[in-house]
Amino acid sequence: MPKQKTAPDSSRRSEAARRAILTAALDLVGELGYAKLSIEGIAAAAGVGKQTIYRWWPSKGALLFDALLTFATDGQDGQSAALPDTGDLAADLKLVLRATVAELNEPRYDQPMRALHTEIVHDPALAADYAERLDGPMREIKKERLRAAQRAGQLAGDVDLDVAVDLLFGPVLNRWLQRTAPLTPEYADQVVDTALRGLRPRDRQG
Amino acid sequence: MPKQKTAPDSSRRSEAARRAILTAALDLVGELGYAKLSIEGIAAAAGVGKQTIYRWWPSKGALLFDALLTFATDGQDGQSAALPDTGDLAADLKLVLRATVAELNEPRYDQPMRALHTEIVHDPALAADYAERLDGPMREIKKERLRAAQRAGQLAGDVDLDVAVDLLFGPVLNRWLQRTAPLTPEYADQVVDTALRGLRPRDRQG
Amino acid sequence: MPKQKTAPDSSRRSEAARRAILTAALDLVGELGYAKLSIEGIAAAAGVGKQTIYRWWPSKGALLFDALLTFATDGQDGQSAALPDTGDLAADLKLVLRATVAELNEPRYDQPMRALHTEIVHDPALAADYAERLDGPMREIKKERLRAAQRAGQLAGDVDLDVAVDLLFGPVLNRWLQRTAPLTPEYADQVVDTALRGLRPRDRQG
Amino acid sequence: MPKQKTAPDSSRRSEAARRAILTAALDLVGELGYAKLSIEGIAAAAGVGKQTIYRWWPSKGALLFDALLTFATDGQDGQSAALPDTGDLAADLKLVLRATVAELNEPRYDQPMRALHTEIVHDPALAADYAERLDGPMREIKKERLRAAQRAGQLAGDVDLDVAVDLLFGPVLNRWLQRTAPLTPEYADQVVDTALRGLRPRDRQG
DNA sequence: TCCTAATCGAGACGGTACGTCTCGTCTTAGT
DNA sequence: ACTAAGACGAGACGTACCGTCTCGATTAGGA
Structure with a gap:
């Protein structure tokens, strides 16, 4: 051969x-x-x-991704990472989402992450790598917290957890990428509250 | 002078x-x-x-944006555009979100839109332009439909409509940009259902 | 087309x-x-x-050749150039060959000319260009002087003038390129004398 | 030490x-x-x-030279080599010069020899090596034949043998390197004849 | 016979230059 | 004044080699 x-x-x-x-x-x-x-x-x-x-490195994007993975995940152990669980789902999610917002607003992370996202948009191979090595693990951690919430009866049992994660984090990431409006901690709170409660009126009987 | x-x-x-x-x-x-x-x-x-x-044109992104605006908005009148209102909010939203999914999967739109988003990510001036001339009007149309739903009692009255729009469209746009998973019409339906119902269990009274 | x-x-x-x-x-x-x-x-x-x-320019060699042509031929008119003709062929040739030796020993010409010759050795296209635009005209000038010598009975009438030129200038150019021995004015004189007289004994009848 | x-x-x-x-x-x-x-x-x-x-090997040129020496001198004994001596100087020289022409036109030798000459042009150390190990011995062999001719009265006794060698071989080598004109066996003959007879008319008595 | 030191193949390294591509500006003619 | 055309200075692209530098893995002699 x-x-x-x-x-x-x-x-x-x-x-x-x-x-x-x-x-x-x-x-x-x-x-x-x-x-x-x-x-x-x-x-x-x-x-x-x-x-x-x-x-x-096969591309500038792959290099950037590697850099981000190497230094962003520097302190943490990798698998041991988990979202906080105080029993109060809304509070925990707000904490996490506010942290996400803060990180995205941090100049040190802003530019590299924008760059990485740009590359992902155009490079399916890199997107797959990203999905597997960064988005996947992070998403699993988030789903784990949501599963705990389901067990605790704080989250509907029939909700698709991937959709739930998208509902919570998608809006924030989107607003960051598109700059349609400033990305504030208050917005994070709003997203959590609205996503948990749903858009439909609660006082109506269905 | x-x-x-x-x-x-x-x-x-x-x-x-x-x-x-x-x-x-x-x-x-x-x-x-x-x-x-x-x-x-x-x-x-x-x-x-x-x-x-x-x-x-001041930049490649501005040119692309212009091209998209000129040809994408070619058929429609501009102001007359409105989302369908059959009285069934969930059905209407699913229709719209499925149409969005279809458009994003359309090869003819995929590449130019990715390109535009890439430029927006790095060019605040273009982002502002985009927000004003494309995202803004579209968002207004969506909010108008949601306002009608509020009047019809199908949407909670205290929900921030911008957040509502983000909750509905953010996940779809995000999945498209990041390619974390295939973007299907079924996903659109799931997002609508989950966003309307909320993540919290409905059978609890409080 | x-x-x-x-x-x-x-x-x-x-x-x-x-x-x-x-x-x-x-x-x-x-x-x-x-x-x-x-x-x-x-x-x-x-x-x-x-x-x-x-x-x-198609190649480094072509550029060098152009540079040499442009600046080396700077002062002279182009066609008006002719070798000296005092009536004494040997003296005139020695003058010219000594000048050639001096030029080849001149550091200002040495390096560029070596470079050009290197390129010519490997690039037939450049060689053709060189033959046409530099070697050709120079050779014609030399042959003109030799033709005059033939008319004056100082040069055998049946000698091929191209061969004669090669016999006179070839050894000098060669010694310069190969550095087999130092290139001196005396050597120029020796070449002229030997070429004119020939290698065969003159006093013998055959 | x-x-x-x-x-x-x-x-x-x-x-x-x-x-x-x-x-x-x-x-x-x-x-x-x-x-x-x-x-x-x-x-x-x-x-x-x-x-x-x-x-x-100290340089690419030295390697090439070594290669040429090793394989070009492969068959022959080294010292025993000598030019033919039939008693007819002109014929012998034509034979040798025609062989040289043939070798230079041989594709198998052309490229490596050009390469070596290129290196020699720019590398004095290699030039010295070449002069000592290849040009020197070859030149000695040629001079030996010319010395024999002198003893036989076929060559003027006061001719510098180095100049004589240059006069005979220089034109051929030069035409090969510069490609000013095709290198033919007839040209070799012409060079020998012209060099032996000299450029001056023979019928004149002085 | 084993030891050990140099040579071997392989190929990563910091570099330089290649020849190509595109950038955004500038210049020249032609409507 | 605008246009099509395209030369210009600038500089990044990705590739090819340079000559130096480790790596084990042979592969000889000298002990």
Whole structure:
């Protein structure tokens, strides 16, 4: 069987170069914005040859994603992460959604995440990677909290949890991406309240 | 008063060139995808000098937006547009959301809209323009239908209509942009049902 | 008939850029030598975009040749040039060959000419161009002087003038290119004397 | 005395690798031409690590030279080589010069020799090596034949033999390198005849 | 016979330059 | 004044090689 292109041997990979590249990528995207981010610039800032980037990452988006994964998930253990559960679903969700809002408003995260989302929009392969490695685990954590709420009788048992997660987080992410209106903690509260209560009047009998 | 930069005189503008450019832009973005779309290519495809593009549009995103506005809103009258109102809110919303899903899945719209969203993500000026000229009017139409539902007692009176719109359309738009899962008509129905009913159990009295 | 690649329109060509590029090329090849001469470097030194070079010259060799032609032939009229004719063929040839030796030893000409010859060795198209535009005219001038010598009875009438030119100038050029031995004015004299007299003994009858 | 750089120990040298490299170099230069010849390519074609090349040869030119020396001088004994001596100097020289022409026109030799000459033009160290190991011995063989001719009274006694060799072989080598005109056996004959007879008329007595 | 040190293949690394592409500006003719 | 055309300075793209630098894995002699 003839080998296709001799894939790089990751055992020989330089960890120093890898970290320098990821750091430089995050620094530069925060500094210059996504539009002015170039592989050339990242290589120069990291003190690395361009080929070293092209060797290990298939696209600028994949590099950015890797950078985000590496440094954003730096502190936490990975699997041990869970949403708070004080017994009060509405309060817990507001806390989480407000934290999300705060993070999205944080300049340090804003630019890289916009960049990543831009790439995802146009690159199905990267989207799949994102869904598997970032969105998937996060979504599972959220669904876990909602499952607990179902067990506690605070959430309807027949609700599709994926839809529930989308209902809660979709509006916030959307407003952030589209900038249709400022993204405030109050908005997060509103979304939680409205999503939990539903749009239909409660005093009517169905 | 000395003129600053001799602003282009739109009275002399060539309508033929304008339409050729907008058409070429939509064609090319559908053909090549956003990443390979270039001003240079649009000019060549439209049989137009590059300067003619730079003279009339401030950015590639603005051009794309213009193209979308010009051709997407082609058939409809503009103000007369309204959401259907059969008296059955859930059914009407499902109809609209399914139509949205269908449009987003339509290849002819998919690429240009992704491109526009990408630009919006990074260009606040364009985002404002988008909010004012496209999202705003559409949102108003949706809110009008919801207001009617409030009058008919099918929607809680104290619900913020903007949040309601976000709750209904945000998840769909999000799933489209992020490709976390396939975007189906059934999902549209689920979102409507869940948003209307709310996440909380209905059989509890409080 | 579809146009192939839309050849550049030389009427719009920037003369300033052209001269800056040719000057920079000659300067740099003299400064760094041929091996370290790069298009990138020439463009930077000339304050010019790389594309402007690639647009007008098919290869580094063609550019160098152009530079040499432009500046080496700067002073002289072009057609009026002729070799000296004092009536003494040997003296005239020695003068010319000594001048050739001096020029080849001149650092200002040495590097660019070596570079050009290197390119010619590997690029038949450039070789043809060289033969037509530089070697051809020069050879004609030399042959003209030899024709005059034939008329004056100082040169055998049945000698092929091209071979005669090669016999006189070939050894000098060769020694320069191959560095087999130092290239001195005395060597020029020796070549002229030997070529004129021939290798065979003169006092023998056969 | 501390060793400077740990010079390679040639006793441990792999003869298989050496021959594979030299063979690959000659093959590739004939196949791709000199411009596209790369150390990387030679190493790959030879199935050899790049370092093995860099360890044993100081430059691409030295490698090429080595390759030429190894395979071009393969059949012949080395010292026993001598030019033919039938007693007829002109005939002998024509034979040799025609053989030279044939070799230079041989595709198998053309490319590598051009490559070597290119390197020599720019690399004085290689030029010295070439002069000592290839040009020198060959020139000595040629001069030996000319000396015999002098003894036989077929060559003027006061002619500088180096100049004589240059006069005979320079024109041919030059026409080959510069491609000013096709290199034919007839040209070789003409050069020999003209060089032997001289350019001056023979019927004049002085 | 084992030891050990140099050579081997392989290929990652920091770099430089390549030739192409597009950017946004500027210039030239032609309506 | 606008247009089509396209040259220009600028600079990023992704590729190809450069020459240096580890890596194990042979592969010789010298002990």
